Amino acid sequence: MLTFIKAQASSLTATLVDYLVTWFCVSFLGIWYVAGSVTGTVVGGCVNFYMGRNWVFNSREKDIKLQILKYILVWCGNLLIVTTGVYILTHFFGINYLLSKILVSGLIGTIYNYFMQKQFIFTQ
Numbered sequence: 001m002l003t004f005i006k007a008q009a010s011s012l013t014a015t016l017v018d019y020l021v022t023w024f025c026v027s028f029l030g031i032w033y034v035a036g037s038v039t040g041t042v043v044g045g046c047v048n049f050y051m052g053r054n055w056v057f058n059s060r061e062k063d064i065k066l067q068i069l070k071y072i073l074v075w076c077g078n079l080l081i082v083t084t085g086v087y088i089l090t091h092f093f094g095i096n097y098l099l100s101k102i103l104v105s106g107l108i109g110t111i112y113n114y115f116m117q118k119q120f121i122f123t124q
Contacts (some may be wrong), residue, residue, distance in 0.1 A: 003056060005116065010051035011109045018044025022101060033097040037086050038079065038099075045075045048113075057122035067121055074116040081108050 022040030025031040031039070049071050055060050059067065085104030090096045095103075 003118070004114065006025070006056040006078055007052070007114050008110075010048055010056050011113065013051060014044040014048035015109065017047045017106060018105070019098065019101065023098060026097065032088060034083060034087055037083055037097065037101055041079050041082060041105075045071075045078070049075075052117050057117065059122040062122070071117075072120040074121060077116075078108060078113060081112070 003057075010110035018040040020040075022033075022036045022044045026033050029036075049068070051086050052062070053067060080106050082101070086097060086100045087109075088099035089103065090097045
């Protein structure tokens with residue numbers, strides 16, 4: 001249970017970074033919301049990997065290259081799902097891009113990312 005709580009804290013931290021970067025890219029740099037969302041997801045993914053490896057799953061002894069490769073595979077799935085969801089909710093349903101990102105990434109972070117990190121990337 002402690003691992004799950006730590007994973008959710010890590011996910012929340014990475015998500016906050018993700019949202020801030022997305023918001024900054026769209027609001028201040030004028031980047032299209034989909035590109036801003038991708039940028040935020042990349043930066044948030046880096047934060048989440050670092051925290052997952054070093055704090056959540058305490059997996060520093062394992063081969064980092066293999067973990068990075070596995071993380072990238074899972075992260076690409078996450079990126080595709082989240083970006084598609086943000087686009088659909090924003091473009092077709094008229095939901096604000098930040099609210100779309102919160103809804104989609106919150107759902108995916110709980111049901112996809114935790115399971116994949118625990119069972120595939122940072123196996124103990």
